[in-house]
Amino acid sequence: MRNLHLERLESEAIYIMRETAAQFERPCLMFSGGKDSLVMVRLARKAFWPAPIPFPLLHVDTGHNFPETIALRDRLTREIGARLIVRTVQDSIDQGRVKEEEGPNASRNLLQITTLLDALGELKTDAALGGARRDEEKARAKERFFSHRDRFGQWDPKNQRPELWHIFNGRKRPGEHFRIFPLSNWTELDVWEYILMQDIEIPSIYFAHEREIVERDGVLLAKCDYVSLANGEAWTRETVRFRTVGDMTCTGAIRSPAATLEEIIEEVASARVTERGARADDLRSEAAMEDRKRQGYF
Amino acid sequence: MDILRFTTAGHVDDGKSTLIGRLLYDSKAIHQDQYQSIERASLGQGDGAVNLALVTDGLRAEREQGITIDVAYRYFSTSRRKFIIADTPGHIQYTRNMVTGASTAELAIILIDARNGVLQQSRRHGFIASLLQIPHVLVAINKMDLVDYSEEAYRNIVGDYREFVERLDIDDVVFIPISALKGDNVVEPSKRMDWYRGPTILHHLETVKVGAGRNVVDFRFPVQYVIRPGQRFRGYAGRVASGSIAPGEDIVALPSGKESRIRSIVCMEQDVQRARAGDSVVITVEDNIDIGRGDMIVRRRNKPLVTRSIDADICWMSEEPMNTNRRWILQHTTRNVQAAVGNVIYRMNIDTLHRETADALGLNDIGRIEFELADPLFVDAYRVNRETGSFILIDPDANNTVAAGMIRGAAQHVPPVGRTPAMERLVSPGVVWDELFIAREARERRQGHQAAVLWMTGLSGSGKSTIARALEKRLFEQGVRTMSIDGDYVRHGLCGDLSFSEADRAENIRRVGETARLCFEQGNITICALVSPRRRDRAYPRHVIPEGRFFEVHVDCDLETCKRRDPKGLYKKALDNEIRDFTGISAPYEPPEYPELRLQTDALSVQECVDRVVAMLAAQGIIPSTA
Numbered sequence: 001m002r003n004l005h006l007e008r009l010e011s012e013a014i015y016i017m018r019e020t021a022a023q024f025e026r027p028c029l030m031f032s033g034g035k036d037s038l039v040m041v042r043l044a045r046k047a048f049w050p051a052p053i054p055f056p057l058l059h060v061d062t063g064h065n066f067p068e069t070i071a072l073r074d075r076l077t078r079e080i081g082a083r084l085i086v087r088t089v090q091d092s093i094d095q096g097r098v099k100e101e102e103g104p105n106a107s108r109n110l111l112q113i114t115t116l117l118d119a120l121g122e123l124k125t126d127a128a129l130g131g132a133r134r135d136e137e138k139a140r141a142k143e144r145f146f147s148h149r150d151r152f153g154q155w156d157p158k159n160q161r162p163e164l165w166h167i168f169n170g171r172k173r174p175g176e177h178f179r180i181f182p183l184s185n186w187t188e189l190d191v192w193e194y195i196l197m198q199d200i201e202i203p204s205i206y207f208a209h210e211r212e213i214v215e216r217d218g219v220l221l222a223k224c225d226y227v228s229l230a231n232g233e234a235w236t237r238e239t240v241r242f243r244t245v246g247d248m249t250c251t252g253a254i255r256s257p258a259a260t261l262e263e264i265i266e267e268v269a270s271a272r273v274t275e276r277g278a279r280a281d282d283l284r285s286e287a288a289m290e291d292r293k294r295q296g297y298f
Numbered sequence: 299m300d301i302l303r304f305t306t307a308g309h310v311d312d313g314k315s316t317l318i319g320r321l322l323y324d325s326k327a328i329h330q331d332q333y334q335s336i337e338r339a340s341l342g343q344g345d346g347a348v349n350l351a352l353v354t355d356g357l358r359a360e361r362e363q364g365i366t367i368d369v370a371y372r373y374f375s376t377s378r379r380k381f382i383i384a385d386t387p388g389h390i391q392y393t394r395n396m397v398t399g400a401s402t403a404e405l406a407i408i409l410i411d412a413r414n415g416v417l418q419q420s421r422r423h424g425f426i427a428s429l430l431q432i433p434h435v436l437v438a439i440n441k442m443d444l445v446d447y448s449e450e451a452y453r454n455i456v457g458d459y460r461e462f463v464e465r466l467d468i469d470d471v472v473f474i475p476i477s478a479l480k481g482d483n484v485v486e487p488s489k490r491m492d493w494y495r496g497p498t499i500l501h502h503l504e505t506v507k508v509g510a511g512r513n514v515v516d517f518r519f520p521v522q523y524v525i526r527p528g529q530r531f532r533g534y535a536g537r538v539a540s541g542s543i544a545p546g547e548d549i550v551a552l553p554s555g556k557e558s559r560i561r562s563i564v565c566m567e568q569d570v571q572r573a574r575a576g577d578s579v580v581i582t583v584e585d586n587i588d589i590g591r592g593d594m595i596v597r598r599r600n601k602p603l604v605t606r607s608i609d610a611d612i613c614w615m616s617e618e619p620m621n622t623n624r625r626w627i628l629q630h631t632t633r634n635v636q637a638a639v640g641n642v643i644y645r646m647n648i649d650t651l652h653r654e655t656a657d658a659l660g661l662n663d664i665g666r667i668e669f670e671l672a673d674p675l676f677v678d679a680y681r682v683n684r685e686t687g688s689f690i691l692i693d694p695d696a697n698n699t700v701a702a703g704m705i706r707g708a709a710q711h712v713p714p715v716g717r718t719p720a721m722e723r724l725v726s727p728g729v730v731w732d733e734l735f736i737a738r739e740a741r742e743r744r745q746g747h748q749a750a751v752l753w754m755t756g757l758s759g760s761g762k763s764t765i766a767r768a769l770e771k772r773l774f775e776q777g778v779r780t781m782s783i784d785g786d787y788v789r790h791g792l793c794g795d796l797s798f799s800e801a802d803r804a805e806n807i808r809r810v811g812e813t814a815r816l817c818f819e820q821g822n823i824t825i826c827a828l829v830s831p832r833r834r835d836r837a838y839p840r841h842v843i844p845e846g847r848f849f850e851v852h853v854d855c856d857l858e859t860c861k862r863r864d865p866k867g868l869y870k871k872a873l874d875n876e877i878r879d880f881t882g883i884s885a886p887y888e889p890p891e892y893p894e895l896r897l898q899t900d901a902l903s904v905q906e907c908v909d910r911v912v913a914m915l916a917a918q919g920i921i922p923s924t925a
Binding site: 019021046048165 | 300301368371627690697698
């Protein structure tokens with residue numbers, strides 16, 4: 001069965017990746033090990049096949065990753081011969097670039113902005129490919145495919161270039177760079193259907209499994225070294241799965257029996273909560289995402 | 299399942315955001331947490347009801363001002379289709395946003411408030427949809443609940459808008475009466491408008507034909523990237539802009555003109571048998587020919603127009619008005635060339651659809667402009683091919699995108715509207731033009747050479763008159779019939795009533811152009827020597843003389859040399875402010891972009907200049923080459 005809309009989205013994403021390779025000197029692909037970045041790697045391989053991916057993968061590691069994600073990351077990059085560059089939030093903390101948050105809701109989510117910007121500067125990256133989609137959150141609805149960032153990595157929603165037809169203007173001044181989002185027009189469901197169609201391996205935490213969790217402000221957090229219990233809280237064992245694989249301190253699980261891709265697609269298609277709805281950091285304020293984006297978050 | 303991209307246009311008060319909110323909500327594309335978030339925000343606005351419009355209101359600044367200021371993209375799907383909405387604000391100052399949203403859309407929803415009827419902005423939206431060649435237009439007549447679901451009110455608006463749309467270039471227009479607020483005819487058919495038997499908005503969106511705007515005939519493959527993993531493989535990556543291609547078919551690469559044949563179309567899983575419009579593929583060819591990014595692979599028997607000038611409709615998108623003396627980077631498919639404005643033909647008043655005189659375009663202006671290009675482009679008219687007929691202009695200093703362009707074709711030196719009214723030549727009332735008693739062709743046969751007009755333009759002191767005199771003497775001695783019109787002569791008498799203002803200079807050129815034409819029609823090689831500093835003024839004589847018979851000769855000399863020569867002492871006077879509006883000192887000179895001949899008089903002798911003009915006339919068949 002031909003899936004015409006996925007073919008169109010794939011073709012568009014490949015086109016964007018090739019424009020990136022052609023228009024920039026030192027692009028890199030932001031890699032988190034999550035499903036979106038795994039789709040990005042597949043698309044990058046297709047875009048340049050039979051040549052290898054002409055740019056490195058950059059992983060900003062908070063140190064609080066799910067071990068399943070890291071294992072898959074290392075296996076995949078070995079298999080396809082991609083260049084992987086890892087920069088850690090721990091190093092940024094050790095170098096005194098950032099200060100670790102404290103308290104039961106401590107998260108390294110904000111700290112990784114500094115690590116990311118430092119890494120982009122160190123690698124002289126002029127184009128960072130990301131797997132963000134416009135459907136994820138309101139503030140992203142106006143994001144461009146080629147998103148211009150100033151010398152401080154900041155995004156100014158008032159100063160973005162109009163994008164017409166399929167013509168992308170990647171010109172910039174020295175020190176400025178672009179964030180490039182080939183999956184802009186994809187939805188969460190498209191990503192899952194593409195993973196199924198292309199048979200892409202994803203970390204096991206996306207599938208239903210039993211795990212000890214604690215429910216905090218409506219978010220189910222996994223038991224790990226980085227999450228400590230507050231007064232009155234207790235670990236409970238439940239069948240859950242994750243919809244994103246960010247930092248363990250703020251990535252919430254959902255109660256779900258979906259153990260196969262087909263079941264996940266079924267679940268996503270009828271979902272009543274967006275995938276970001278399970279992220280504690282977005283609930284902090286109504287304009288949370290916009291604030292982080294202005295500072296250079298993806 | 300396929301994809302329909304559509305755009306929505308309407309004033310803030312037309313209920314556009316409510317319509318989108320309704321589509322998303324009724325098709326269950328709004329998630330619970332999103333709904334809660336707009337519920338929370340609605341409370342803050344204190345009007346009680348949940349405001350569906352807030353679904354589409356992205357950025358905080360906009361939420362505070364209560365308006366949308368940029369194109370936002372929304373997604374939803376039904377069991378039949380995936381939809382991408384480019385939601386564009388409809389304010390007058392946001393023409394650029396609608397153009398942006400429309401550039402990738404296959405359908406436009408234009409909202410009209412049933413209480414207000416067809417307003418100027420409804421026309422403006424229709425015009426932009428037509429300009430951008432959106433294949434389908436859906437006019438949603440909203441707020442029917444506020445006109446008691448009146449069929450008459452609906453019919454009146456449909457009649458008015460239809461009359462307007464007939465003047466545009468839109469094939470498919472559908473009207474639907476709705477209430478976005480109450481949900482009538484958006485997703486569910488209305489029970490309150492039984493007089494309406496057409497589709498709901500969603501039904502129309504689900505069933506309208508997609509791909510109608512795609513060109514499936516003309517194969518165009520702009521090369522994006524060359525893939526060379528090693529010596530043994532060389533592939534050209536790109537997205538098929540239009541048409542299709544299969545292995546074994548003959549191709550030619552532009553601009554080199556090298557021919558070859560498709561060997562394979564490579565994809566990671568397996569090679570494909572045919573690549574079609576929209577497919578991202580890698581092409582390999584049989585022969586080892588040099589092809590790089592910015593080149594275009596096409597069929598041998600179906601080539602685009604290869605041109606160094608274009609005539610295009612432009613939407614200006616920068617806060618800074620267009621400066622016609624600058625050069626821009628023109629990005630077309632994967633190719634970048636330098637472009638200069640050759641001629642501003644008109645600005646479109648998009649409220650009245652009248653063409654207006656313009657020197658340049660400002661933010662949100664739409665106009666028609668001719669550009670000269672430093673390198674050739676491979677283009678099709680936008681009307682037949684949106685992919686190879688579109689381009690953007692980039693400011694080479696600020697790097698921002700300043701304009702969107704839709705190509706009509708190669709530049710034809712179309713006379714600017716209003717600038718030289720006599721481009722539709724002035725005629726006194728009551729006179730009749732008879733064909734000349736002796737036709738020019740008869741004179742040309744008898745005298746053994748063709749008639750022509752040589753237009754020498756250049757700064758004062760560059761040597762125009764000197765060369766003109768020497769040239770006329772040479773031609774006269776060879777038995778060629780000549781006439782001579784010198785700028786200084788016509789300023790005595792014929793144009794003695796004119797000043798050196800912009801308008802009078804234009805009139806001066808018009809009169810000389812017409813005089814030259816009379817001489818030309820009587821078989822003469824007519825030599826005109828005038829400063830004629832403005833490109834658009836010089837377009838007039840070019841316009842009234844047949845193609846191939848008008849020769850613009852740029853008598854080029856740097857300003858310092860002219861000042862030093864100063865044969866009439868004019869530069870000194872100008873520098874002493876005794877003469878105002880003196881070209882080169884206090885008034886601009888616009889050198890010709892593509893003169894038929896350029897003579898650099900600071901490097902060439904008078905005789906050498908004359909030799910070159912004579913050689914050009916011989917080469918063009920105006921005079922016999924032995925003459």
